[in-house]
Amino acid sequence: xxxxxxxxxxxxxxxxxxxxxxxxxxxxxxxxxxxxxxxxxxxxxxxxxxxxxxxxxxxxxxxxxxxxxxxxxxxxxxxxxxxxxxxxxxxxxxxxxxxxxxxxxxxxxxxxxxxxxxxxxxxxxxxxxxxxxxxxxxxxxxxxxxxxxxxxxxxxxxxxxxxxxxxxxxxxxxxxxxxxxxxxxxxxxxxxxxxxxxxxxxxxxxxxxxxxxxxxxxxxxxxxxxxxxxxxxxxxxxxxxxxx
Amino acid sequence: xxxxxxxxxxxxxxxxxxxxxxxxxxxxxxxxxxxxxxxxxxxxxxxxxxxxxxxxxxxxxxxxxxxxxxxxxxxxxxxxxxxxxxxxxxxxxxxxxxxxxxxxxxxxxxxxxxxxxxxxxxxxxxxxxxxxxxxxxxxxxxxxxxxxxxxxxxxxxxxxxxxxxxxxxxxxxxxxxxxxxxxxxxxxxxxxxxxxxxxxxxxxxxxxxxxxxxxxxxxxxxxxxxxxxxxxxxxxxxxxxxxxxxxxxxxxxxxxxxxxxxxxxxxxxxxxxxxxxxxxxxxxxxxxxxxxxxxxxxxxxxxxx
Numbered sequence: 400x401x402x403x404x405x406x407x408x409x410x411x412x413x414x415x416x417x418x419x420x421x422x423x424x425x426x427x428x429x430x431x432x433x434x435x436x437x438x439x440x441x442x443x444x445x446x447x448x449x450x451x452x453x454x455x456x457x458x459x460x461x462x463x464x465x466x467x468x469x470x471x472x473x474x475x476x477x478x479x480x481x482x483x484x485x486x487x488x489x490x491x492x493x494x495x496x497x498x499x500x501x502x503x504x505x506x507x508x509x510x511x512x513x514x515x516x517x518x519x520x521x522x523x524x525x526x527x528x529x530x531x532x533x534x535x536x537x538x539x540x541x542x543x544x545x546x547x548x549x550x551x552x553x554x555x556x557x558x559x560x561x562x563x564x565x566x567x568x569x570x571x572x573x574x575x576x577x578x579x580x581x582x583x584x585x586x587x588x589x590x591x592x593x594x595x596x597x598x599x600x601x602x603x604x605x606x607x608x609x610x611x612x613x614x615x616x617x618x619x620x621x622x623x624x625x626x627x628x629x630x631x632x633x634x635x636x637x638x639x640x641x642x643x
Numbered sequence: 644x645x646x647x648x649x650x651x652x653x654x655x656x657x658x659x660x661x662x663x664x665x666x667x668x669x670x671x672x673x674x675x676x677x678x679x680x681x682x683x684x685x686x687x688x689x690x691x692x693x694x695x696x697x698x699x700x701x702x703x704x705x706x707x708x709x710x711x712x713x714x715x716x717x718x719x720x721x722x723x724x725x726x727x728x729x730x731x732x733x734x735x736x737x738x739x740x741x742x743x744x745x746x747x748x749x750x751x752x753x754x755x756x757x758x759x760x761x762x763x764x765x766x767x768x769x770x771x772x773x774x775x776x777x778x779x780x781x782x783x784x785x786x787x788x789x790x791x792x793x794x795x796x797x798x799x800x801x802x803x804x805x806x807x808x809x810x811x812x813x814x815x816x817x818x819x820x821x822x823x824x825x826x827x828x829x830x831x832x833x834x835x836x837x838x839x840x841x842x843x844x845x846x847x848x849x850x851x852x853x854x855x856x857x858x859x860x861x862x863x864x865x866x867x868x869x870x871x872x873x874x875x876x877x878x879x880x881x882x883x884x885x886x887x888x889x890x891x892x893x894x895x896x897x898x899x900x901x902x903x904x905x906x907x908x909x910x911x912x913x914x915x916x917x918x919x920x921x922x923x924x925x926x927x928x929x930x931x932x933x934x935x936x937x938x939x940x941x942x943x944x945x946x947x948x
Contacts, residue, residue, distance in 0.1 A: 406826035413833065417672055420665070429666040434673070441673035449829075452822035459819070483837045484830070491665065499662055502655035502848060509853035513890065581885035584666030585847065585878055588886075606655060 400460050407453040409481045409488075414446045416491035428496050430583045431643050498640035499578050500606045501563045504589045508565065511574070511589045512539050530554040531612075535577050536642045539590050548624050551615045556592075556626060559610045559634060562603055563591065571597050572625065575611055579642045590642065593625040608634050656848055664844035667912070670879060671721040671836060678722030679828045682729040686824045687817055691733045706785040709739045710778060713747025720748040720880055720907050721836065724916045725828040731920070732806050737794040742785030745933070748880035748907035749777035758903065761884035766896050768948060769884075769903070776904045776940045784932060797925040799918075831919045839915035843877045846911075850875070865898040866941040870934055873906030880907035897945030905937035 420426070421442050426435055504511075522544045525537055533541070535558050542548065560575040568574065574591035578584075594611055603609060613628035699705050716726070723744050730740040748754060755774060762769040788794065795803060805827070815823070852872075869890070878886050883906050887899045909930045917926055 403823070403826055406830045407822070410826060410829050410833075414672075417669060420669065426669070428662060429669040434670065438669065438673045441676040445676045445679075448822075448825065452825060455818070455822060479834070481830075481834075484834055487668070487837055490661075494661060496662055496665065497658050499659050500655040502659040503663070506848065506851050509851075510890075582879055582883075583670035584663050585670070585843070585876055586883075586886040 400456075400463060403456055404453070404460070405481060407449060407456055409484050411446065411449040411453050412488045413484050414442060414449055416488035418442050418446045420491055420496075425496050427639060427641070428498055428584075431580050433643075434582075498636060499584060499587055500561065503578070503587065504563045504574075504576055504591075505565060507587075507589050508567075511576075511591050512543065513588055531557045534558070534642070535560055535575070535590055535592065536579060538592060542592075542624060548622070549617050551624055552617050554615050555613075556615065557610065557612045558592065558626075559608065559637065560591070561606050561608050562599075563589075563605065564600070568593070569595075569621070571595055571599065573599055573603075575609070575626070577640070577642050587641065593623065594628055594631075595625045596628050596631060599631070603631070603633070608636050608640075610634050660844050660848045663847050664840050667840035667843055667877065668836065671840075671912070674722035674879070675725065675829070675832055675836065676722075678725040679825055679832075681716060681722070682725040682828050683821045683824045685726065685729045685733065687820060689733060695734070702789055703782070703786065706739065706742045706782050706789070709735075709743045710746035710781045710785070711750060712743050713749070713751040716747060716751065720744075720910075720913050721832075721916065723747050724832050724913070724920075728802070728828060728831070728920055729824070731798070731802075736789065737797050737921075738785045738787075738789035738791075741788055741929070742781050745784060745908045746777055746781035749904070750774060750781075754880050754884075754907070758884040761888045765888070765891055766899075769896060769900060772900050772940075772944060772948070773903045776900065776937075777907075780904065780908070780933060780936045780940070783936065784929070787932070797921055799920060799922055802920045832916055835915040835919055836912065839877065839912035842915070843875065843911050846875050862895050862897070862945045863942065865895045866901045866938050866945070869894060869898040869902040869941070870905050870937060873902045874910050876906075877910040877912035878906060883907065895941075895945050896948075897941035897943070900944050901937045901941030904940055905934060908933050908937075 420429075421439055426438060430438065522541065525533060525541050533556070538556065538558070542551065545551070558575055560577045562573045563576045564573040572593050572595050575594050576589055576591035578587035578589055580587050594613070595616070610632045611626060611628050612630045612632075613626040615624050616627045617624055698708065713723075716723075726747075727740045727744045730743060731737065755770070758770050758773055759767075788797075791797070795806075798806065869887075873883075876886070883903060887902050890902075891899060914926055914930065921929075
């Protein structure tokens with residue numbers, strides 16, 4: 400009986416913490432929007448069920464010899480189960496979550512702009528749209544589908560993302576980056592376009608979210624496109640920090 | 644001391660670890676709950692006598708039927724662990740339950756559809772190869788286990804005790820029974836899920852992917868590389884095809900097939916969850932066997948298809 404109460408208490412607290420995260424609007428930091436309804440439905444229902452089950456068990460155990468139940472409780476076994484779940488629950492209630500940053504990108508830098516075939520974007524449709532209306536994923540897709548990179552030179556872009564840079568990149572360059580998510584943060588794949596701005600690190604740090612307005616230039620040496628910024632503006636982390 | 648703690652908390656590594664860790668838990672939680680719900684329904688309403696009456700006596704046929712149950716239960720692998728435990732509690736053999744566990748995440752309509760959507764343009768053969776390979780591997784592994792004389796010895800003593808206790812179901816209301824199943828299954832599975840998510844998130848932060856991906860172009864090493872990746876990332880079977888697709892530019896199709904077959908069957912997250920039910924030695928042997936069969940599948944694809 401005591402085990403049952405302990406299990407139901409930790410289940411209620413754990414699912415309660417998840418329900419709190421869902422209610423607080425953190426879901427988009429963790430999972431693709433297609434899972435929102437599914438997650439909300441199950442988490443809220445399970446919370447109500449677990450709480451009802453706990454109350455029901457407490458009521459039906461009224462009059463039992465608690466001292467005896469307590470003495471037969473396997474504390475060591477249950478602390479292994481309950482302590483980690485309790486810590487995670489408390490963490491879920493108090494922690495302020497933020498989207499993935501340069502720490503994950505640096506581990507996945509070998510995968511930057513791996514979007515071959517994974518997008519439903521239509522090249523011809525994208526070419527028809529004004530260049531400054533296109534987002535980061537659309538530009539990466541367009542650039543990968545066009546062998547003649549110099550044809551983009553002079554095109555105007557307005558893009559948002561966070562700043563990433565590492566030692567392998569040219570000096571005065573940073574990667575304007577975002578993550579694409581298919582399911583949850585585990586499968587996040589980085590996308591990015593290089594921006595060339597002298598001494599950018601004087602004004603902006605890694606992971607700073609910025610809006611960059613600029614035009615494409617072509618680097619003959621590296622045979623790559625980069626953005627020559629007209630204006631770089633610091634922005635807050637957007638409500639939807641990932642591309643889905 | 645406090646400043647040291649704050650220094651860690653303010654690092655991008657800590658931020659990303661917490662986001663990845665909770666990402667894994669939040670993504671898996673509804674699937675686990677769905678699995679617990681199915682487990683409750685099986686526990687309350689499935690009459691084992693009737694099931695065994697209609698289950699073919701032929702060993703191969705009965706395993707085939709179990710391997711196709713996922714068609715009616717399109718849940719990813721985390722959700723299938725509570726169902727596996729319930730099947731065992733209801734008297735199914737380890738070989739039948741494991742066959743279900745291995746096949747169901749792949750042989751279900753959602754996974755088949757997502758694989759189709761991901762690969763229809765660049766390598767449509769991946770779709771049927773994945774389904775066929777999962778069907779063969781799940782049944783083969785199940786049949787191998789079915790040759791064990793004492794299958795109960797593969798279970799942990801704690802779970803075996805639980806299985807025996809279920810045989811003496813007392814006269815409770817349906818609601819009380821449902822609460823009972825819920826509290827046992829949820830805590831048993833989630834406590835290991837938390838551990839699995841912790842390990843998976845740590846590896847994602849501290850092990851650079853290029854260490855795994857560097858050998859991606861070699862036809863044999865690329866398969867091993869993708870098997871390791873599948874084991875480490877612990878991604879949900881319903882969407883892993885989109886993840887695999889992003890590697891199609893540099894990895895062989897065979898290695899992608901290996902990833903898509905092995906990942907839903909064995910990964911860090913699942914292994915920690917299965918630790919609640921099976922002995923570690925059995926889980927290691929099972930993992931090695933499935934890794935080997937997935938490797939052979941990938942190699943056949945690379946060499947002959």
